[in-house]
Amino acid sequence: MSLENYAYIRDLAIEKVRVDGRKPDERRQIKIKTGVINHSDGSASVELGKTKVLAGVKLLPGIPFPDRPNEGGLIVNFEASELASHYPSDRIIYSVEVGRVTDRGIRESNIIDLKKLVVEPGKTALFVYVDCYAINNDGNLLDACNIACLTALVNARCVMEGHGEERLPLPLNLDNLSISHTFGKIDRTIFFDPDMIEENIEDARLTIGAGNGVINSMQKGKSGAFTPEEVDACVERALAHRHEVKDLILGHHSK
């Protein structure tokens, strides 16, 4: 982590100006590629500006959890690989938080009907493994990871036990896609989709998982604070612009 241009960026923030010339609520360009991994059931490589992540979905049989014999499982795992940074401290912070927040966003929005993944109640069920790797980190891994995982899920086609040999899409509820929107706060200005430089300097961060007219997950990060009005404004922004990313992801839906 560097504090390059610390004062400069803070001064700009007061004027609501960003270093890279974006508007405060402008997202960086998103590039999505699917079907990039041969051995996965669904995969996506996502670029959010210079941030790059790779996600792969695998469907494997396993034993259902004892307290939920009639459900399959969803396991979301994020690795802040040593490709993106070789400072251990960077990776530990990101690894845990990004993985947990992404997992919550996907789980709480109920986009996967886990009940349909049961093969034999109490004995066999299918587990959906979503693995996400950071290739390059230029800030906002949270959103990039969320988009990559969702695209990989939407893009997945797997052979499901009990449904013959045909490769089928996962039982997804596509209306519910919970899209992550991350805001960074520097001084009193709120920037959408902070990049690495802004992320190092920001006082507080807010990640909102926007579902279909509802909020599925939220996470405030860093040690600063948001006022209730600011939170409300962020939520409004997230819900209003959710469809942009949603359409982009659904463009990769495998019918």
Added chain:
Amino acid sequence: MEAETGIIENANGSARFKIGKTEAIAAVYGPSEVKPKHLEKVDRGIILCKYDMMPFSVPDRAKPGIDRRDMEIGEVITNALNRAVLLEEMPRSMIAVNVYVSQADAGTRCASLTAASMACADAGLPMRDLVASVAGGKIGDSICLDLTKEEEDFHEAAATDVPMGFLPSKNEIVLLQLDGKVTREDLRKIIEIGKMGAARIYELEKKALKRRFLNESKT
């Protein structure tokens, strides 16, 4: 085969190498201060290599993290790079080489070593030569180059796998492993075709690096 460098902006050097259905991504950080301190060498630099398979790279799921196989491969890649990079020119420093396999279809250690050496060159490290690495082998009675997983498994009893790494312009072998059963004559032939395969990879590596420095590989 595909080769590309400069794909990770954060790293000092980076590369992606794809051969058939096997793909490796490498990032190089350094030279930097040695950590942990006790590994420091006063007369030369050191290379720390990490090799890992991504969970979705194989037909079933590889558990994230380093297992015994990953450690061994990290070690052989380090040994090969130790010869290729002029470490004596950077005493008391450390180079971190991190290689991840995103798609595996046999020959991952060779693809990883090739990617790692390209990343080192991309980072601007002084090097004797690029490493071009390829696996040779023998299936039944025939000598082959770059076996796929299917070939390796199908003829399990009679397949021999020989990963090799070359410094082509020096005519040196920096990586050599073998498991299976071959005669002296066969091994000579395998090394011969390995050298031919390596020469092709070497050309591709040079092309990718030149493209990068003419600033064309960035898309």
